[in-house]
Amino acid sequence: MARYIMLINSEHCMDCKACVVACQQRNGVPYGFHRNWVHETKSQASACGFKFQPGACMHCEDPSCVAACPTGATWKARDGVVHIDRSRCIGCGSCIEACPYHARFRHPLTGTADKCDYCMGSTPGETPACVAVCPMHCRTFGDLDDPSSAVAKIAATHKLVHIVPKGSGARPTLAYLETTTPASLPAASTVSHPVEAIRPFSKVVTWVGGAVLAALAGTFVRQLVKPSEREDEEIAAQAKKTEAASARQEEDKA
Amino acid sequence: MMIRRHSRSAIFMHWFNAVCWLFLLFSGFALLVGDMQPIGQWWRNLWVALFGERGLLVAHLLVGSVWVAVYAIYILTSCRREVLPFLREILHFKPASDLVWCFRKGLWLVLGPKVMLKMGVDPKLPPQGFYNAGQRMVAVLAVAASIGLAITGVAMGYFSGNVSWALGENALLWCIVVHFACAGVMAIFLPVHIYMAALAPGEGPALRSMFTGFVPQSHAQHHNPLWFASLKAAGALGGETQEQHSNVAQKG
Missing domain, CATH: 3.30.70.20 (Alpha-Beta Plaits)
Structure with missing residues (x-):
């Protein structure tokens, strides 16, 4: 060359x-x-x-x-x-x-x-x-x-x-x-x-954007493995059970 | 029972915007070189291999021009019917409630409601209107970034080079910085919008409504109780439903 x-x-x-x-x-x-x-x-x-x-x-x-x-x-x-x-x-x-x-x-x-x-x-x-x-x-x-x-x-x-x-x-x-x-x-x-300002801003986009993508990927996997909606249902079922048990207790007392 | 959530024109503009945005964001980042390249040299090489050095800039300009032109027509023709109501809706902030919604929704997704209860945080979300707090925040950013991108993009594309109305070097330099800043902000928030709208649990009906225009009444009641209440108060719930809509279509 x-x-x-x-x-x-x-x-x-x-x-x-x-x-x-x-x-x-x-x-x-x-x-x-x-x-x-x-x-x-x-x-x-x-x-x-x-x-x-x-x-x-x-x-x-x-x-x-x-x-x-x-x-x-x-x-x-x-x-x-x-x-x-x-x-x-x-x-x-x-x-x-x-x-x-x-x-x-x-x-x-x-x-x-x-x-x-x-x-x-x-x-x-x-x-x-x-x-x-x-x-x-x-x-x-x-x-x-x-x-x-x-x-x-x-x-x-x-x-x-x-x-x-x-x-x-x-x-x-x-x-x-x-x-x-x-x-x-x-x-x-x-x-x-001001084009020089693009350099540090580009680094911010790289790192913050990367962190956001990683957080979203983690959340996606978490929701696949352990869906929050199922936890909601379990909490609601547990609350119903507790409510029924306390109602039964009150009935027993009565 | 289904309720109309999006008009046909709003659905078209959403998907038109999505396609243009993704292409412009990806090709725009590929135009940058050296330390200004936020993804990596491989990204630039990939796009240059597809479009060529000059072709990449031409394609970016072409899609950007079509995007600006179609949006300008949409804004002019649907200003009172869709654009202004949309802007009113997204600018309707309730800071305290919105922050609580974002905080609790984030924890609900990342940690789950059981951990939230153990931490002493109530997982119940504050009631939301047509758009939830997260959608409104991203929408405001998207509108601001779109305005910035459109103005600076048109300036760089059509007010530069060998034309008598070309802007000065300093103005063009600032256009590049503002253009990149707007694209950079949206590059960070766009994946959040895509996840929350398409992948987050419980958002299936909302995603489908971006194709059909209709959302189940139960979904609106649960996710957008304030909007549902306002429809009920206005007596609009018995209005256009998907069933009626398809009946009308069949008769037609």
Whole structure:
């Protein structure tokens, strides 16, 4: 099974944003929205006074967006790619809120969540648009488990750096080579309110519902073995007997 | 002698509701994933195997839409004749007596009247009207949950996606939570209703009345003495009986 990842050499990026435009064009992303980005950070170390950091969905291990989706419309495939099934997405925005990289948005035409899928939805099997158009060859995409692939060769010879928003606990698969600026992103939450409330409530339904079913099953068996109605009849018969006995006693006394 | 307890339309709506509710509850839970799945992953896998990933959501939406539409028609056409009297009946609470009924009925079923007498608890139940305390409580919950499920379900199904009238993300997020909360509450109380109505001892005639519409006079006298007394006071006991009903049908 393949294990797809993207590697980015952000030190080569010149902020031309060809990757952003190519992605919009290939994936039909409307004007004003984007699946990928280039972060700009002021830096004295750079000749132009800025450092650039291209990015996109990080296709995280154990993604918070997947955990936040109540309908299973977004999932992580075995090849490492995080997908969205538009037919099952109700556009609630839970995954958008849960992504600490803000890599998702609600597509204004489909009304569903949208994000980078390595162009697998629009052009399956082809090199992602952002990788194909980059004039500086910043981005490399491929199967990490295939030793002959470019990503596997680069990963073997470079230190891989991951950027993680503070406090998010995210485990991105998209990696930068050697160094990148910024080294980390501002703190971000992976909790999606109020959908998060479903989790504890679901546990309550499981346990209380289970206890109710067990109690009903126990009561059903009890009524089969020892019906309360028969006990009622026995109590009534006993009461009648006692009544008759006391009446007889009174008669005897009389 | 039999007394009419349920109209034909009420019987139809009850069973229509039962079928829809069970399907929607089971398929709805199957839509949930991960920690939100209250039954287990096997439940989701089972339903996905039957309907497919997309088919499950479509089937849930379809049955839910039919359920809402049929109920809307029923409420509009039978509001004064059946819906309002039903709501008046289920909202007629007598807290002290109702709590005693629930407590004693529970003990009667679980421990039995002999143990109750040993504990010093009188097994005699407070007299009940058309519905007993348990039926009224579950009915109120069912009505409230149905309203919640219908509103949030319609919102998620028809006011989302690529339509100009789509609700905002926050509203849809709350719809999911309210939808699940309503379904969760009913998932807990529905088995109680099914046991009490179909399996509990002495409820046979009441269950049969949900098919025939008629209940034996002796059963009503024993289980619903207040309703029976009100029928007697109104002189309604000599009204429509099953015998007369079948005679009319034969003549027709």
